Amino acid sequence: MVEPVPSTRFTLGNNRAERVSILGIAPGRQFVFRGPREVADQCGAAFGVDLPASPCRANRQDGRAALRLGPDEWLLIALPDDAVLASLRHSLSRFAHALVDVSSSDAVFEIRGPSTALLLNAAIPLDLSPKTFPVDACTRTILAKVGVLLWRTEQECFRLQVARSFAAYVHDVLAEAAWGLPDA
Amino acid sequence: MLLIRCPYCETARPEVEFRHGGEALMERPRDPSRASDAEWIDYLYMRRNPKGPHAERWRHVHGCGRFFNCLRDTVSDRIVVTWRAGEPVPEVTDGDGA
Structure with missing residues (x-):
């Protein structure tokens, strides 16, 4: 980094x-998630914060946040030492999606x-x-x-x-x- | 500055967040290999230049990033209505799209 x-x-x-x-x-740690709504729900479950359904809104919980940037695009923000990426990748491996680390x-x-x-x-x-x-x-x-x-x-x-x-x-x-x- | 309603963000946004994307509702020839040169030329290059309401594509490039459709009056620059790409043209009421 x-x-x-x-x-x-x-x-x-x-x-x-x-x-x-x-x-x-x-x-902090930041990821862009892109995918359809059903996969976004899976992503929210793995992340511990529901990915917002309303446009231009953020959800927060326990130092993590999910911001809806577009119809199929969310920014996930976590604390600098949060190792959430591995578990996200594991939980989403069966679904078509894009998950990119944009922390830097x-x-x-x-x-x-x-x-x-x-x-x-x-x-x-x-x-x-x-x-x-x-x-x-x-x-x-x-x-x-x-x-x-x-x-x-x-x-x-x-x-x-x-x-x-x-x-x-x-x-x-x-x-x-x-x-x-x-x-x- | 124009206020343009983004149909994805569902709010009116300042004009500087948007880019114009050319004429909307252009229909690509269904079978390109059978289309005549004239049809291709028509599809690729020929555009309307009306005085009055004009269907256009716009992109909310500094927002959600989406292309959408917009009916704009070329005389008054009034945005009559905006709607999502791929959806039918909405009934135009008295709304100003912003």
């Missing part, structure tokens, strides 16, 4: 520090604070109000010029994944946008 993206806790100066923080975190693909940011949605909307033209994008809503979208995966993990906390080579760009876009946040 590749070294984690060098990332330090980024906080904003003065009174903005409490309003939003951008933190690089460990991506993305850099992950955790963006937290009361102004998080406002900050993200500087570069993401998506309605992030709690009504249309509630906790455990997730989707791929565009941030400035790059494709990202966005997941609202708490009311005021988003998990943002981006291809590693774009990590610095995404960080800097958000850092610059943060200076434009209105004073509290």
Whole structure:
């Protein structure tokens, strides 16, 4: 596995520090599962988290998460030391499916604070109000010029994944946008 | 910016997440080896260029990644309705697809 993206806790100066923080975190173990619904149910049983049936939703349990990215595509996220892949492969060996380890693909940011949605909307033209994008809503979208995966993990906390080579760009876009946040 | 309803994500999404995919509902000759040159040319190259409603394929490339169908008015750029690939053309009501 590749070294984690060098990332330090980024906080904003003065009174903005409490309003939003951008933190690089460990991506954990990540797998893309693709297959029909019946096999997705098998996969969910082996993974210990049901693969969501609703579009753009995430299910979580015991440090594992399953995010529905498309009609036949889910992202499975586990803790860094989770050896779940072998048991998944074993459980799914009789079914037609694709299961790919993408743990080294993305850099992950955790963006937290009361102004998080406002900050993200500087570069993401998506309605992030709690009504249309509630906790455990997730989707791929565009941030400035790059494709990202966005997941609202708490009311005021988003998990943002981006291809590693774009990590610095995404960080800097958000850092610059943060200076434009209105004073509290 | 247009808001386009993705029939797979079931929500209205910003235009920048999408790519245009050409005219929709093109029917490939059922038996290509028997198709005449004229039929192939028609299938491969000839496209409508209407003023008004136009059936198009769009792809939610920065979302779920799926191709779907879309009825767009080429005069007003209004997205009239969107529907999943392979499904019948829906009855057009007064919805705006977004």
